[in-house]
Amino acid sequence: xxxxxxxxxxxxxxxxxxxxxxxxxxxxxxxxxxxxxxxxxxxxxxxxxxxxxxxxxxxxxxxxxxxxxxxx
Amino acid sequence: xxxxxxxxxxxxxxxxxxxxxxxxxxxxxxxxxxxxxxxxxxxxxxxxxxxxxxxxxxxxxxxxxxxxxxxxxxxxxxxxxxxxxxxxxxxxxxxxxxxxxxxxxxxxxxxxxxxxxxxxxxxxxxxxxxxxxxxxxxxxxxxxxxxxxxxxxxxxxxxxxxxxxxxxxxxxxxxxxxxxxxxxxxxxxxxxxxxxxxxxxxxxxxxxxxxxxxxxxxxxxxxxxxxxxxxxxxxxxxxxxxxxxxxxxxxxxxxxxxxxxxxxxxxxxxxxxxxxxxxxxxxxxxxxxxxxxxxxxxxxxxxxxxxxxxxxxxxxxxxxxxxxxxxxxxxxxxxxxxxxxxxxxxxxxxxxxxxxxxxxxxxxxxxxxxxxxxxxxxxxxx
Numbered sequence: 001x002x003x004x005x006x007x008x009x010x011x012x013x014x015x016x017x018x019x020x021x022x023x024x025x026x027x028x029x030x031x032x033x034x035x036x037x038x039x040x041x042x043x044x045x046x047x048x049x050x051x052x053x054x055x056x057x058x059x060x061x062x063x064x065x066x067x068x069x070x071x072x
Numbered sequence: 073x074x075x076x077x078x079x080x081x082x083x084x085x086x087x088x089x090x091x092x093x094x095x096x097x098x099x100x101x102x103x104x105x106x107x108x109x110x111x112x113x114x115x116x117x118x119x120x121x122x123x124x125x126x127x128x129x130x131x132x133x134x135x136x137x138x139x140x141x142x143x144x145x146x147x148x149x150x151x152x153x154x155x156x157x158x159x160x161x162x163x164x165x166x167x168x169x170x171x172x173x174x175x176x177x178x179x180x181x182x183x184x185x186x187x188x189x190x191x192x193x194x195x196x197x198x199x200x201x202x203x204x205x206x207x208x209x210x211x212x213x214x215x216x217x218x219x220x221x222x223x224x225x226x227x228x229x230x231x232x233x234x235x236x237x238x239x240x241x242x243x244x245x246x247x248x249x250x251x252x253x254x255x256x257x258x259x260x261x262x263x264x265x266x267x268x269x270x271x272x273x274x275x276x277x278x279x280x281x282x283x284x285x286x287x288x289x290x291x292x293x294x295x296x297x298x299x300x301x302x303x304x305x306x307x308x309x310x311x312x313x314x315x316x317x318x319x320x321x322x323x324x325x326x327x328x329x330x331x332x333x334x335x336x337x338x339x340x341x342x343x344x345x346x347x348x349x350x351x352x353x354x355x356x357x358x359x360x361x362x363x364x365x366x367x368x369x370x371x372x373x374x375x376x377x378x379x380x381x382x383x384x385x386x387x388x389x390x391x392x393x394x395x396x397x398x399x400x401x402x403x404x405x406x407x408x409x410x411x412x413x414x415x416x417x418x419x420x421x422x423x424x425x426x427x428x429x430x431x432x433x434x435x436x437x438x439x440x441x442x443x444x445x446x447x448x449x450x451x452x453x454x
Contacts, residue, residue, distance in 0.1 A: 009343045010216050012339045013339040014223075016335040017216075017224060018220055019335075021224035021327065022227050024243075027243070033235070058250075069130060069257055
């Protein structure tokens, strides 16, 4: 049993698993803040920026996921 | 037995296994999306079926050994493959009937190990590989996914706790559709190719294909269609257990469980250690329940699920050994196993009609009552 490889997989899997969810949650939070500000007649540049960057990174992660599947 | 009869029988049995693999594993990708309402049940299984079919065509990197090195491939005959497949199908049908998610891959490995053991003795079984490729990942997968799902859920709640409650679930439901789709695609690529590998290697061993051949087009198409048809059938019993039976799933938990599981599966697969999709997804859902403030986790259901994981390999092994032993006895034995297998499948199907679970009642409350910390999920993010 190669415990080193297993440990590597565990660390990488935990990081990507938690990281992807955190990234999307930040996007939801940013979008919600932006929508609230718009409803109140203003704008939340920070919320919008956070949403755009987070969702863009999530789309990139989906792209990486598809690449992992296809490149097997 | 005459190979002109045995080989077609093995091919058909492999496709039946592929079909059961499809409906057994629909829940892995779609249970949480159905439970949270991100997708309507019929739409979810249709989407998953299409993506499983597409996945089957994405790669022709089929398994190079039938058993993945768990047994001596020189000892594997078409009768052994047949016995192993019957063992795996029997276990898949039993666990489906009682609504327990268990690994189809482990069932297949168990069936093959049992049938090989009977045919060629215990020396033909590579126990060290069994520990490395099945037992250790079987323990690691749900733990890793559970920890990832739990921490991810907790953080998702923390990050969005001040967000407007009506907007948050919608956002997470959209995310769920993306991660469920990705998981269905990966499932089609992995599991349909397993069946393609079994059929191709059987055809090579029978001399129907030259050594080193890839799967013929009809094998790729039939394996893809079999897993897609099984997926579309839905496996509603297991979907209910995963979506409603383990914990109460709202959109944030569903998204966290689904996405962390997808990331864990793709990352581990990319790094060369394939973890069971079933174990990862179930572990992720359990973790998401534990990571939720005032969570409800139905430990009775979770315990039965873990028990099913523990006994999958030996149970499928015993069924595979019995089927393999009878099949090895000759033509009559092989046909008898095929007939008994068909009767068993029919009986399980008829029994399941007595308390049918379908798209219409898949989200009904599970049978097991909640007995502990039964407070509703906090935060209003349902």
